Ligand code: HEC
Ligand code: HEC
Ligand code: HEC
Ligand code: HEC
Ligand code: HEC
Ligand code: HEC
């Protein structure tokens with residue numbers, strides 16, 4: 331009795347204990363009468379008279395639970411007469427992987443506000459997320475890394491929130507910014523280092539200072555070529571000079587000198603007269 335009066339006190343004045351007792355009585359009579367007389371129960375229109383708070387919440391914030399479902403669809407019976415007071419989620423939601431994960435209320439905390447009450451799970455989540463984002467799981471399987479062993483919500487602490495790599499890692503150099511990381515490391519496949527597009531040499535420099543500096547100082551036409559135009563595809567890839575130049579000199583030179591660099595020095599700092 332005490333617990334119930336607290337429920338009913340929501341937003342109502344202090345004298346509502348009496349109101350409460352009366353309404354419970356009225357309810358009981360109403361239910362008893364209608365069910366005996368016609369075999370029917372309360373109408374949806376009746377609910378708001380006593381449950382104004384729930385009606386308000388669901389009207390304002392219920393989304394499709396307000397527009398496509400009625401109170402009685404989820405509450406087919408009413409206490410104290412009936413016991414089927416809450417229809418389980420899965421009796422209406424089935425046939426999709428997301429509906430097989432169970433624990434609906436863990437995330438959709440208030441069925442009267444199924445989307446806006448969405449709480450990001452405090453418990454580790456992976457299977458739950460993958461029920462919708464299955465492609466992320468496929469990516470992780472294709473290129474295994476230790477990111478696949480972290481629960482999704484350790485990085486995505488809110489739904490749709492994108493973390494910064496720098497929350498958890500140091501950059502390779504103090505001049506690297508958070509946006510740079512994904513140019514080389516896809517978040518879900520961080521070991522698939524296969525940069526495409528334009529990658530400034532400054533991003534390779536922290537680990538390959540010699541080549542980066544040599545190329546920057548080179549006054550040959552190699553100096554104008556982006557690292558990844560020669561080092562294409564998956565890191566680390568090494569081209570041969572012939573990939574681009576073929577065998578430009580006479581056959582006697584090439585058969586005498588197998589290695590172009592014997593005369594041209596270094597790919598990043600060519601010896602060249604041009
Ligand atoms: C005359 C007032 C009144 C009307 C009308 C009324 N209720 Fe209730 N309702 C109550 C009271 C009082 C309780 C608390 C009784 C209890 O939990 O045993 C309650 C409890 C409930 C509960 C909680 C049940 C549980 O198992 O905890 C639900 C759900 C509910 N009502 C839904 C409805 C719906 C849906 C309607 C309209 C079809 C409705 N009520 C109409 C007064 C009313
Ligand atoms: C999609 C299903 C669904 C719809 C539609 C729905 N409810 Fe509920 N309602 C629930 C569930 C599930 C609970 C149990 C909540 C809990 O256990 O915390 C609940 C709880 C309640 C309660 C108990 C108090 C509380 O807030 O937990 C009342 C009262 C209630 N609903 C009234 C209504 C009324 C009135 C409507 C229509 C305006 C309605 N409900 C529409 C699913 C629904
Ligand atoms: C009586 C049937 C019924 C029950 C029970 C029910 N739902 Fe629904 N729900 C629907 C319908 C119908 C829709 C709208 C169509 C759709 O999105 O599937 C819907 C939509 C939703 C949506 C999307 C809402 C929006 O505005 O886009 C969520 C989330 C949801 N339900 C979660 C739940 C959860 C969680 C439960 C259990 C607490 C539940 N539902 C119980 C019928 C129900
Ligand atoms: C781990 C958290 C989590 C659990 C558990 C969970 N959901 Fe969801 N649900 C979500 C998220 C996140 C969304 C996407 C919301 C959005 O689109 O913004 C969602 C969306 C939905 C939708 C909207 C329609 C759609 O497919 O996009 C429905 C319906 C739904 N959930 C029903 C359920 C049901 C039923 C259960 C229990 C079987 C359940 N959910 C369990 C997190 C969860
Ligand atoms: C019911 C399906 C559903 C579930 C469950 C779900 N999501 Fe989503 N998620 C969506 C939808 C729908 C979008 C919006 C997609 C869009 O905008 O293209 C989204 C968007 C996202 C985004 C942002 C995408 C972007 O392009 O910015 C992230 C990150 C995300 N979800 C992570 C998660 C994580 C982590 C979980 C588990 C805690 C999860 N989701 C559970 C349906 C779901
Ligand atoms: C190590 C941190 C981390 C983990 C763990 C992680 N993500 Fe992400 N996720 C990110 C980052 C960062 C982005 C943004 C990527 C971008 O913008 O290129 C992202 C993007 C997304 C997106 C939107 C873009 C896309 O690639 O589809 C979805 C959806 C998503 N994550 C879901 C998940 C799911 C589901 C899991 C668990 C299986 C998960 N994430 C695990 C960091 C993480």
Ligand code: HEC
Pocket residue numbers: 474475476477480484485493494495496497498499511512515516517520521
């Ligand atoms: C929530 C923290 C978190 C975020 C955010 C995060 N990581 Fe990680 N990352 C880890 C953990 C934990 C490991 C496992 C290794 C360790 O313990 O240091 C890891 C490992 C890695 C590895 C090595 C993978 C392996 O299997 O050896 C790379 C590369 C990496 N992260 C890059 C990134 C990049 C790039 C981003 C941004 C897109 C990012 N991380 C975002 C936590 C995070």
Ligand code: HEC
Pocket residue numbers: 495496499500501502506507508510511512513514515523525529533534565
């Ligand atoms: C130009 C490409 C490139 C960029 C940009 C880049 N990385 Fe890396 N990163 C690599 C390569 C290559 C390795 C592998 C080195 C090895 O094999 O030891 C690596 C390794 C890692 C590792 C795992 C090794 C370790 O140190 O534990 C982490 C973590 C990492 N990077 C984080 C980041 C973060 C954070 C950023 C953004 C600030 C970033 N990376 C930007 C190319 C890049």
Ligand code: HEC
Pocket residue numbers: 502525529533534535536537538557558561565566567568
């Ligand atoms: C985080 C440090 C790191 C970054 C950033 C990095 N690399 Fe590397 N790279 C390494 C390491 C460590 C090796 C040697 C180990 C190996 O073979 O994986 C290597 C090897 C190479 C090799 C092959 C060397 C050989 O002898 O086979 C090439 C070519 C290369 N990197 C090019 C690049 C280019 C181009 C970039 C910029 C797009 C880059 N690297 C960015 C760490 C890095």
Ligand code: HEC
Pocket residue numbers: 531534535538541542543545552555556557558559560561568569570571597598
């Ligand atoms: C014009 C093409 C070209 C460009 C541009 C280029 N490289 Fe190279 N790089 C090569 C070739 C060819 C080799 C192999 C040289 C050999 O056979 O010893 C090589 C070798 C390397 C190696 C391995 C060094 C070793 O001693 O084994 C690294 C590391 C490297 N490059 C990094 C870079 C970086 C970083 C950049 C950009 C700053 C870059 N390269 C730009 C063609 C290029």
Ligand code: HEC
Pocket residue numbers: 549550551552555559560569570571572573574575590591594596597600601602603604
């Ligand atoms: C990815 C293609 C590529 C690779 C690999 C490559 N080069 Fe080049 N190289 C070029 C381009 C483009 C030019 C400038 C246009 C031209 O002269 O064809 C050039 C120019 C040159 C020149 C004349 C440049 C000048 O300004 O004096 C020499 C000499 C040369 N390359 C030698 C080499 C040698 C030796 C290697 C192997 C270590 C090599 N190249 C690897 C693309 C490449």
Ligand code: HEC
Pocket residue numbers: 571572575576577578579583584587588589590591592593594601602603604
């Ligand atoms: C015996 C020394 C020697 C060897 C070995 C050698 N070159 Fe040359 N290369 C030269 C000289 C000398 C020139 C002409 C002067 C100049 O243009 O720099 C030249 C010029 C070039 C040029 C620019 C002129 C042109 O024809 O487009 C390219 C490109 C070139 N070499 C590529 C190569 C490649 C690729 C190899 C290996 C397959 C190679 N060289 C082997 C000495 C050599």
